[in-house]
Amino acid sequence: MNEKLILTARNLSIGYKTGKRENRIVSESLNLDLSSGQLVCLLGPNGAGKSTLMRTLSGLQPNLSGEIILDGQSLSQLKPVDLAQKLSLVLTEKIEAGNLTVHELVSLGRTPYTAWLGTLTEADKEKISWSMQATDTLRYAHRRMNELSDGERQKVMLARALAQDTKLILLDEPTAHLDLPNRVEMMRLLHNLARQTNKAILLSTHELDLALQAADKLWLMHADGKLVTGVPEDLVLNGSFEAAFIKNGFHFDRNTGTFTIHKEASSTLIYLTGNSSLVFWTKRALQREDFVVSTNEALPYKIEVTDHDKNPVWLFQHHSIEKKYHTISDLLADLQSIKTLK
Amino acid sequence: MQIVSQSSYHSRRLIMIGLVILAVVFFMLDIMLGSVSIPFGEVARIVFLGESDTTAWLFIIEKIRLPKAVTAILVGCGLSVSGLQMQTLFRNPLAGPSELGITAGAGLGVAAVMLTSGSTASIYAIRQLGVSGSWLIVVMASLGAALVLAMVLLIAGRIKDNVILLIVGVMVGTITVSIISIWQYFSQPEQLQEYILWTFGSLGGIVQYHLYVLSGVVIVGLLIAFSSSKALNAMLLGENYARSMGLTVGKTRFIIMASTSLLTGSITAFCGPIGFVGIAIPHITRSLLGTSDHRILIPCCCLVGTVLMLLCDIISQMPGTQTVLPINVVTSLLGAPVVIWVIVSRNNLRSSFS
Numbered sequence: 142m143n144e145k146l147i148l149t150a151r152n153l154s155i156g157y158k159t160g161k162r163e164n165r166i167v168s169e170s171l172n173l174d175l176s177s178g179q180l181v182c183l184l185g186p187n188g189a190g191k192s193t194l195m196r197t198l199s200g201l202q203p204n205l206s207g208e209i210i211l212d213g214q215s216l217s218q219l220k221p222v223d224l225a226q227k228l229s230l231v232l233t234e235k236i237e238a239g240n241l242t243v244h245e246l247v248s249l250g251r252t253p254y255t256a257w258l259g260t261l262t263e264a265d266k267e268k269i270s271w272s273m274q275a276t277d278t279l280r281y282a283h284r285r286m287n288e289l290s291d292g293e294r295q296k297v298m299l300a301r302a303l304a305q306d307t308k309l310i311l312l313d314e315p316t317a318h319l320d321l322p323n324r325v326e327m328m329r330l331l332h333n334l335a336r337q338t339n340k341a342i343l344l345s346t347h348e349l350d351l352a353l354q355a356a357d358k359l360w361l362m363h364a365d366g367k368l369v370t371g372v373p374e375d376l377v378l379n380g381s382f383e384a385a386f387i388k389n390g391f392h393f394d395r396n397t398g399t400f401t402i403h404k405e406a407s408s409t410l411i412y413l414t415g416n417s418s419l420v421f422w423t424k425r426a427l428q429r430e431d432f433v434v435s436t437n438e439a440l441p442y443k444i445e446v447t448d449h450d451k452n453p454v455w456l457f458q459h460h461s462i463e464k465k466y467h468t469i470s471d472l473l474a475d476l477q478s479i480k481t482l483k
Numbered sequence: 484m485q486i487v488s489q490s491s492y493h494s495r496r497l498i499m500i501g502l503v504i505l506a507v508v509f510f511m512l513d514i515m516l517g518s519v520s521i522p523f524g525e526v527a528r529i530v531f532l533g534e535s536d537t538t539a540w541l542f543i544i545e546k547i548r549l550p551k552a553v554t555a556i557l558v559g560c561g562l563s564v565s566g567l568q569m570q571t572l573f574r575n576p577l578a579g580p581s582e583l584g585i586t587a588g589a590g591l592g593v594a595a596v597m598l599t600s601g602s603t604a605s606i607y608a609i610r611q612l613g614v615s616g617s618w619l620i621v622v623m624a625s626l627g628a629a630l631v632l633a634m635v636l637l638i639a640g641r642i643k644d645n646v647i648l649l650i651v652g653v654m655v656g657t658i659t660v661s662i663i664s665i666w667q668y669f670s671q672p673e674q675l676q677e678y679i680l681w682t683f684g685s686l687g688g689i690v691q692y693h694l695y696v697l698s699g700v701v702i703v704g705l706l707i708a709f710s711s712s713k714a715l716n717a718m719l720l721g722e723n724y725a726r727s728m729g730l731t732v733g734k735t736r737f738i739i740m741a742s743t744s745l746l747t748g749s750i751t752a753f754c755g756p757i758g759f760v761g762i763a764i765p766h767i768t769r770s771l772l773g774t775s776d777h778r779i780l781i782p783c784c785c786l787v788g789t790v791l792m793l794l795c796d797i798i799s800q801m802p803g804t805q806t807v808l809p810i811n812v813v814t815s816l817l818g819a820p821v822v823i824w825v826i827v828s829r830n831n832l833r834s835s836f837s
Contacts, residue, residue: 232724241775252728
C-alpha cells in the first residue's frame with residue numbers, strides 16, 4: 142500500500158478567540174501527520190480539547206496559529222466546495238431530519254459535486270450505492286431516519302461521508318450512543334474501510350480498548366493539552382497511555398490493556414496462580430474487593446485456581462490454613478474476614 | 484440497481500396530478516361562486532376568450548374575481564414556500580411567517596407607510612399612486628419582515644431549543660405589535676380604520692399595477708427559493724454538516740432570508756397578515772408526499788397552497804349569500820385545526836424534525 146500524507150499540521154495552536162487580542166489556547170505547538178490508509182484514533186480525557194482539535198482540523202473553527210495542510214493545500218485557503226471534496230465529517234449531533242429516507246440522506250453526500258439543483262448523475266448514483274454497500278446500509282435504503290436504531294443511523298451517516306468521496310474522513314465520537322456490539326462493528330468497519338479504500342480516517346473516541354485494538358496510530362491528548370502520537374502498543378509500553386488518563390482510584394493494567402478500579406492504599410496483596418482464564422476472572426473479582434493481585438510467591442495469602450473436569454476449584458492458603466472453594470462467591474465471602482482482620 | 488422504489492415514485496406522481504386537477508377545479512369554482520352566481524360555460528368563455536354577452540358578468544369576472552383568484556394563488560404559493568423555508572432554516576416545525584412575528588414585522592412596514600405619511604396616505608391613497616406607491620409599500624413591508632427575521636435569527640443562533648425560539652418569535656412579534664399600537668394611539672381615526680381593515684386581510688382589490696407588482700415579487704421570491712433547494716436540502720442536516728458539504732452557510736442564510744422576506748413582505752403588504760397558511764401547508768405537503776426533498780416540496784407546497792387558498796377564498800365568499808368573511812378568519816379557522824391534526828394524527832412534527 143502506498144502511504145501518502147493527507148493531512149499535516151505544523152506548529153498548530155487551537156483554542157478560542159475570547160477577545161480582540163486575547164485567546165484561550167487549548168493546545169499549542171501541535172505537529173500532526175495523517176497518512177492514507179490509516180485509521181487514527183484521538184483519545185483523551187474529557188475536556189482535554191479533542192472536540193476543539195476535531196473542529197479545527199475539519200475547518201469548522203479557525204486555528205489560532207500554525208498551519209494545516211490538507212492534500213497539498215492550506216486548509217484556511219481552500220474554498221468551501223473544494224474543502225468538501227477533500228474532507229467529510231460524521232458529527233455527534235443528532236440528525237433532525239427524520240422524514241428523510243436513508244437513500245435521500247446518503248445522496249446529500251454528493252452535494253459538493255452536483256449541479257445547482259442537485260440532480261444526480263450516473264456516476265453519483267454509483268458512488269451512493271457503493272457507499273451504502275460498503276457500510277451495509279443498502280438493505281434499509283427506503284426506511285426513514287426516524288425508524289432506525291442509533292447503530293443503523295450512525296452507519297448511514299458514515300455512508301453519507303463515504304458518498305462525499307473524500308481522501309479524509311473525520312468522525313467525532315462515532316461510537317458515543319452505541320451499545321457494545323455496535324461499537325465493535327463500527328470500529329471494525331472503519332478499520333476495514335481505511336485499508337480497502339486507502340482513505341485516511343481520524344476519529345475521536347472514549348473507547349480505549351477498542352482504539353487500542355483497531356487503530357493504526359493513536360493521538361493521545363493529555364488533560365493539559367499536550368499531544369503524543371504513536372502506534373498503540375508503543376504508547377502503552379512507554380507509559381504514555383497510562384499518563385494521559387492518570388487519575389486517582391484506578392490504574393492501567395498493561396497485561397490486559399484495561400483500566401482497573403481499585404484503592405491502592407488499603408489493599409491486601411494476594412498471590413494468584415493457575416489456569417489463565419480462571420485467573421483473569423478471579424483477579425477481576427479480587428480487584429473489585431480491593432485486593433491487589435501479585436506474582437510474588439512469598440506472600441502470606443495464596444490462591445491457586447485449577448480446573449477439575451470443567452469445575453473450577455480455588456485453593457486458598459494462609460500459612461498452615463488451607464481451604465477449597467467451588468465458587469468465587471464463597472471465596473469472596475471468606476476473604477472478607479481477612480480484610481476485617483487487618 | 485434501482486434505488487428509488489418505483490411505487491413511491493408513482494404514488495407521488497399521482498398525488499401531484501391530483502393536486503393540479505384540484506387546483507384547476509377550485510380556480511374555476513372560485514370564479515363561478517360568489518354573491519352573483521355565473522354559470523360555468525360563461526365563466527370558461529370569459530376566462531379563455533375574454534368575451535361575454537352580459538357586460539356585468541364580464542366586469543365582475545375580469546375586474547374582481549379573476550384578480551382575486553390570482554391573488555389567492557400567489558398568497559397560497561408565497562406564504563407556504565416561505566413557511567417551508569423558515570422551518571428548514573430554523574430546523575423547527577413550529578416556524579412560520581406569522582408564528583415568528585415576520586408578518587408583524589411586515590405589518591410594521593405597512594404601518595410606517597400608512598400611519599406616518601399624513602391622513603392622505605391611506606392604503607387606497609397609495610393605491611392611487613399606482614406603481615411607485617405599491618413598490619413603496621412592498622419595500623417597506625419586506626424590510627420590516629427582514630428586520631424581524633434577522634432579529635429572530637440572531638437570537639436563534641445562540642439558542643437551539645425549539646420552544647424557546649418560538650417564544651422569542653412571539654415576543655419579538657409582540658414588541659412589533661406594541662410599536663404599531665403606539666403608532667395607532669397617536670393616529671387619526673380615519674387612518675386607524677384603514678389599518679384595522681387591512682389587518683383582517685383581503686384578497687380583493689388588488690388589480691392592475693398592484694397585481695403585476697405582487698406577481699413579479701412573488702415569482703422572484705419563489706424562483707430564489709427553488710434555486711436554493713439544494714442548499715435547503717443540505718441545511719436539513721444542520722449547519723455543521725451543511726458547511727462540511729461545501730455550503731457557505733452565511734450566504735445561504737442570507738438568500739433564504741431574502742426570499743422569505745420578499746414573499747412574506749409583499750403578500751402581507753397587499754393582503755394583510757394572513758395566518759396559518761405558512762405553518763400548516765408545509766406540514767400537509769410533507770405528510771402527503773412523505774419526503775423532505777425541497778426540489779419536490781417547493782413545487783408541491785405551491786400546489787397545495789394554491790388549492791387550499793382557493794378553497795379558503797370560496798368559503799370566505801359564502802356562496803349564495805351577500806356576506807363576505809375576512810380571509811384571515813377563514814385561514815385561521817381551517818389552518819389551526821389542520822396543525823393540531825397534523826401534530827396528533829401523524830406525529831409529523833417529530834418525524835420531520837427529530
